[in-house]
Amino acid sequence: MRPGAPGVPGAGKAPKPSTRPRSGSIAVFTELDARKLGPVRRYFVRHPVVMDWFVAAWFTVPGLLTTLLPPEHARYGVAAATLAGGAVLLWRRRNPLLTAAVIGVLAVLTIALSGDSAGFELAVAFAIYAVATTYRPAVAWSVLGALVLTVCAAEMIWYDFAVSESGAIVRAEVGSGEVTGARVAAVAITLTFALLGIAIGSSVRGRRQHVADLVGRANAIARDRDQQAQLAAAAERARISREMHDVVAHSLTVMVALADGAKALGAKDPELAGQALDELTETGRAALADMRRVLGVLRDPDGSVAPLSPTADVPTMEDIAERFRHAGLPVRLVRVGVQPDPDPGLRQAAHRIVQESLTNVLRYAPLTPMVVVEIARRDAGAPDGGDWLEITVTNKAGRAPGGTARDGADARPLPAGIAGDQPIGTGRGIIGMRERAAVYGGTVTAGPTGSGWEVVARLRLDRTGSDQASRPDGGTGVAL
Incomplete structure (x- = not known):
C-alpha cells in the first residue's frame, strides 16, 4: 500500500459461531445466549460465509481501485494478484496457516512486479488475525514474525514509489536495499497492521474461550x-412400584384366602362364611382405595411424575393383625417398651414391612402354628446410639417354604384356599422392605431360625424430622 493510502487494520473480525451443540451432547445454551449482540453482529455470527465475503471484498475492492491510479506499471499483474488474494481470504477460516503463507507469497510478488504493496498490508492483517483466533499465541507470533519479515524485506528491496513535489505518485530511482522515507513508511504500515491484527485476534480468541x-x-x-x-423420577417410580407390589401381593393373597374359606364354610357354617365375605369385601375396598391413590399420582397434568406422599390413614398394627387372623393366620402382636409416634412416612414403611412379612408367611408357610409380630423401641442410650424402631416378625415351625410340614411341628390344617405346594417367591418383597428401611437409615434381615423364619427390620426414628417422643407427650397423634 502506498503511504497515505486509505485502509483500516484489524477489521477482519469474523468470530467463529458456536451455535451448534457439541457432538454427543444436548446444548441447552450457545454462544449467542451468552453474548449480547446487536442485529448486525448476530446476523454475521449466524452467517459466517457472508462475513468471509465481506472481508474479501474489503481487501479486493480498494486493491483493484489502486490499479487504476498512475503509474500503470504491471497493472494487470497487480489486479490478478489482488483477485487471488481475495479468493484466498475466503478460506481463512478453514486453513489459516495456508492462507497466511499464500498471502505472503502474493504480497512479495506484487511488490516485486509493481514496486508497490497494493494494499496487501490489509491482507496480511486479515491473515494474521485468522491465525491468532485459531491457534495459541506462540504459533500466532511465529507466523507474524515470518510474514512481516518476508513482506518488509520485499518492501526494502523493491518498493520504489514516492510522492513528488507536485503531489503526484511516481516511481523513484532507488537501489535495492537503499533506505528511503517511503520504504520506512511502508514497513511501518505493514508492521502496524500486523500488530493490530494479532492484538485483535488474540483478544477475540480469549473472549471466545x-x-x-x-x-x-x-x-x-x-x-x-x-x-x-x-x-428423582426413577426413584419415585420405584416407590410406586413397591406400593403396587404391596397392594397386589398383600390384598390379593388375603382376598383369595377369604374367598376360598367362605366357599368351604358356606354349607357348614353360613354365619362364619358371611363374616369371611364381609372381610373379603372390606379388603377389596381397601385395596381399590390404595390402587386409586397410587395410580392417581403417577402423572401430573403437565406429564411429569408426581411424588407419592404417605397418607395419614394407614391402618394400625392391630388392624393388620386382625385382617390376617380372618385369613386364617394365627398372628400375635406384642409391643415392648414405650411405643414411638413416628411421622406418616415412617409409620407407613413400618406397616408395609409387617404386611409383606405376614403375606409371605400366609403364602409360603401356612401351617405355622403361630406368627409373632414384636414392635420394640431402642432409646438413645443403646450401645450403637440413636433412636430405633425394631420390628420382628417370626413364624414358628410350620411348612417350610416350598416344602412340607416340619417334623414335630404343631401342624394344623391348611387354611381354606391355601395350597400346600406354593412356589418360592422372587425375593422382590424382601428387596422392597430393605429399600423402605434404607430411606430411614435402617436395615432388614430375613432368614431361617431354629423355630421357623424371622424378619427383623430396624428403622431410625431420629432421622424422620418429627418429634419421636412417646405418647402422650408428643408425636402426631396417630398410633403406630
Missing part, C-alpha cells in the same frame, strides 16, 4: 439438573 467455558458450564449444570430430575 471464556464464552465457551461459560457455555460449557451452563450446559453441564443444565444436564446435571436434567439427570437429577430423571433420577
Whole structure:
C-alpha cells in the first residue's frame, strides 16, 4: 500500500459461531445466549460465509481501485494478484496457516512486479488475525514474525514509489536495499497492521474461550439438573412400584384366602362364611382405595411424575393383625417398651414391612402354628446410639417354604384356599422392605431360625424430622 493510502487494520473480525451443540451432547445454551449482540453482529455470527465475503471484498475492492491510479506499471499483474488474494481470504477460516503463507507469497510478488504493496498490508492483517483466533499465541507470533519479515524485506528491496513535489505518485530511482522515507513508511504500515491484527485476534480468541467455558458450564449444570430430575423420577417410580407390589401381593393373597374359606364354610357354617365375605369385601375396598391413590399420582397434568406422599390413614398394627387372623393366620402382636409416634412416612414403611412379612408367611408357610409380630423401641442410650424402631416378625415351625410340614411341628390344617405346594417367591418383597428401611437409615434381615423364619427390620426414628417422643407427650397423634 502506498503511504497515505486509505485502509483500516484489524477489521477482519469474523468470530467463529458456536451455535451448534457439541457432538454427543444436548446444548441447552450457545454462544449467542451468552453474548449480547446487536442485529448486525448476530446476523454475521449466524452467517459466517457472508462475513468471509465481506472481508474479501474489503481487501479486493480498494486493491483493484489502486490499479487504476498512475503509474500503470504491471497493472494487470497487480489486479490478478489482488483477485487471488481475495479468493484466498475466503478460506481463512478453514486453513489459516495456508492462507497466511499464500498471502505472503502474493504480497512479495506484487511488490516485486509493481514496486508497490497494493494494499496487501490489509491482507496480511486479515491473515494474521485468522491465525491468532485459531491457534495459541506462540504459533500466532511465529507466523507474524515470518510474514512481516518476508513482506518488509520485499518492501526494502523493491518498493520504489514516492510522492513528488507536485503531489503526484511516481516511481523513484532507488537501489535495492537503499533506505528511503517511503520504504520506512511502508514497513511501518505493514508492521502496524500486523500488530493490530494479532492484538485483535488474540483478544477475540480469549473472549471466545471464556464464552465457551461459560457455555460449557451452563450446559453441564443444565444436564446435571436434567439427570437429577430423571433420577428423582426413577426413584419415585420405584416407590410406586413397591406400593403396587404391596397392594397386589398383600390384598390379593388375603382376598383369595377369604374367598376360598367362605366357599368351604358356606354349607357348614353360613354365619362364619358371611363374616369371611364381609372381610373379603372390606379388603377389596381397601385395596381399590390404595390402587386409586397410587395410580392417581403417577402423572401430573403437565406429564411429569408426581411424588407419592404417605397418607395419614394407614391402618394400625392391630388392624393388620386382625385382617390376617380372618385369613386364617394365627398372628400375635406384642409391643415392648414405650411405643414411638413416628411421622406418616415412617409409620407407613413400618406397616408395609409387617404386611409383606405376614403375606409371605400366609403364602409360603401356612401351617405355622403361630406368627409373632414384636414392635420394640431402642432409646438413645443403646450401645450403637440413636433412636430405633425394631420390628420382628417370626413364624414358628410350620411348612417350610416350598416344602412340607416340619417334623414335630404343631401342624394344623391348611387354611381354606391355601395350597400346600406354593412356589418360592422372587425375593422382590424382601428387596422392597430393605429399600423402605434404607430411606430411614435402617436395615432388614430375613432368614431361617431354629423355630421357623424371622424378619427383623430396624428403622431410625431420629432421622424422620418429627418429634419421636412417646405418647402422650408428643408425636402426631396417630398410633403406630
